[in-house]
Amino acid sequence: MLFRIRIAHRIAIAAAVPLLALVADMSVRVVSNYSHYQQMEKIGGLAAAITRSSELINALQVERGLTAGFIGAGAGPVPANLAGARKTTDLEIANFVEIAGVVEAANQVLAGKSAQLKRNLDTLADFRAGIDNRRVSGPESLKQYSAMIAELLSINISAAELSPDAPIAEQIVALSSLSNAKERAGQERALVNGILNSGEMNEGQYLSLSNQIAAQDLLLGQFLETLGADSRPKYQALLKQQDSGAVEGYRQKLLEKRDAIDEVGIAPADWFEATTKRIEKLHDVEVAVASDISGRAGAIATESRSAVFMMLLAAVLAVLGSLASVLIVGRTISKPLGRLRAAMIAISGGELDTEIPGRERSDELGEMAGTVEVFRENALERVRLEAEADANRSLSEKERIERERRQAKEAAEVKFAVDNLATGLGALADGKLSYRIDTAFSEQLDKTRCDFNAAVERLEDTMRQVGRNTQAILSGSNEIQSAADDLSKRTEQQAASVEETAAAVVQVTSSMKESAARAEEAGHLVSRTKATAEQSGQVMRQAIAAMGEIETSSQEIGNIVGVIDDIAFQTNLLALNAGVEAARAGDAGKGFAVVAQEVRELAQRSAEAAKEIKTLITSSNQQVHSGVSLVGETSKVLEGMVAEVQDINDHVRSIVEAVSEQSRSLQEINTAVTTIDQSTQQNAAMVEQSTAATIGLTNEISSLNDLLAQFDVSGSDRAPEAVEPTAKSVDSPARAIIKKLASVYPGSGNAAVKQDEWEEF
């Protein structure tokens, strides 16, 4: 975008930027200085207001002091001095209000304060009436006047806050301290006036008095402290002039004899005069300080105003100077540049005799002008060269005719050579490789003839070599054929072996299966035998149990027999006793003795029978015992049998496992035989392929021979006769093998598939 603006304008823009900055800076400075000047003007006004307010304060203080005296005296009409003081006060109020109006208009900060002040002053008339009627007490009047004075004093402080100049602010603050000190002096005056008039001093008044004295000293010290070092000695001298000797004496007396004021012997008028003189002195100092402030503010204001004028002048001059320099520099660049541009446009438009301006300059524009001059000269050179080229265009026609004649001669020679070559090529096309071009051509073309002859000779040699190679290939082909026949026979033998092997494997497999079945059957039998033996063992155990039961029964029978034996014994005893009784009875017991005898015999017989039974039972028990032991032995034998049967079972199982293992091995053998079979079949197929390839080769050789026979080759033996393919689809032995194998492995169908594929060879 910047590139669209003309250079002169660009320079103007570049110059305008700092110029604007300069103007802005100047305006800021001027405005700042002007505001400073205004501020100082205000301060000057304020100083005047302070002077006025100081006068007013003074008047109020006098009035206050007299009022205190009037109230302290207790009775009598208003004295003449108090009335005069009131008049003075009214006059000062009027003066202050006049100047306060001016100050207020210029300074808003003071507006509120002066308004308050005015209201206070308005109530003054009522207040005075109250004093005259003795409605107002001493301290009350003091308080009222002091409040008014304090309000006026606060203006000074506000003025100090406004000042931007440090020494002025200091002086205003110092003035404030001085005014305060003076106010304290005024208060002291009023206080002592009241005390002297009343003739006694209470504790509060005493404290207040000492407080005022101390405050005055402090404030005066502060005044001197706040002043700058340059103005301090002057005011110090002024303060010393104040006649404090009389006042000091009165003060001491008052403080010493505070319990007996009557005895002090100070007339209230004397005190008033002395302190008023002192206050007047302080007032003089105050006025001096105020005028000092006013003077200083006025000086600063004047200074600021002249600074504003100087700056405005400097700014205008700087702007004008900048504009002039920009105009001059811009013209020195843009004007020659415009001329150079016009000259360049003219040259590009073809006006080559245009004068290039500014070549004598030594700056960049001068260099550019020099360069443009070089361009112009180049253009002139190019115009000259074009004119020369036009002149050269018309050449001689004679040379051209001579050339055409030469060309016709050359064409005749070429035609002769081409004809001869055509004849040679025709012979070559007919297969006559012995043809040569004997007639020589023209000098340039004779090399073509020689090349043709060499090419034909080379071709002839090659054909001869091809014929010989064909013979060799034919004999090789025959050898391959016989080898293929041999391979075929061997493959047949291999196939036969594979067949036998396969048959044997099949036989072994079947016998293996049979033995596996037998072994399994034997296993079953053994298992059954084992079961039977175990059953017998069970029966044995039952038999043993039964015998045990028999034994138990025998035991019981024995017991019963024992009982019977016992009964027999008892019966015997009874019979014996009966016999004894019968014997003792003598003859009377004879019959009874016989009966007893009979009974005894019966008893003996039953005892004997019981004994026999016992014997029988004992023997039967023994037999049962032996039976039990025999059965136990049988049981043990049977258990042995069971264990052996278990062994047999294990053996039979391992036999079965071995047989199945063998069966797996046989399966693997079977797989291997199948693989061998497939390999054999592939071999047979390969033999077929090679036989077919050999036949194909032989056919190819004969056709090659036919082709060779078409060429007439000089000095060569006759091309070999086409060989009849001898092994024309001989019935391959491999095919018979495959048929056999197919019958052996009815499952493997690929043999049949292969057979079909072979038909296609």
Next chain:
Amino acid sequence: MGAVPHSTATDGNLEVVAFSCGGQTFCLRTLSIREIRGWSQPTAIPNAPREVVGALNLRGHVIPVIDLACKLGLDATAISDRSAIVVTEIDDQVYGLVVERVSDILSVDRSAIQPVPDMMGEIGRAFVSGIIVTGKDMICLLNLDHILGRSEASAAAA
């Protein structure tokens, strides 16, 4: 036991009860026997002589029980279920005699009773009244009065 022919008690016949004692057969006159009891353990009497087995309650009367074999100077009787206590009465004194077993009641002809041979001495003759011969066997007829003499009676009474 031999097959002794039974005969009814006549004046010429002597009724005896035969029993085995110490592996030998002895007999007592039936009239000296009150009854025959099966074996029952008598109550042992402290500090009694060797042959006194103990005392037995016979229907309210306490009687001494004496091992006859011991008394006869043979080995002590092996007590079994078939042992018996023969209750005898001599001079109103009742004794129980332990024997191995009671065999029979026999009626013996007095003439069949042979005297004890002299060589046995007085003491032997005092215990045995005579010897009854039955076929091949011999039975000693014991003299209870001597066997259970005065001294014995007083000892048992003491």
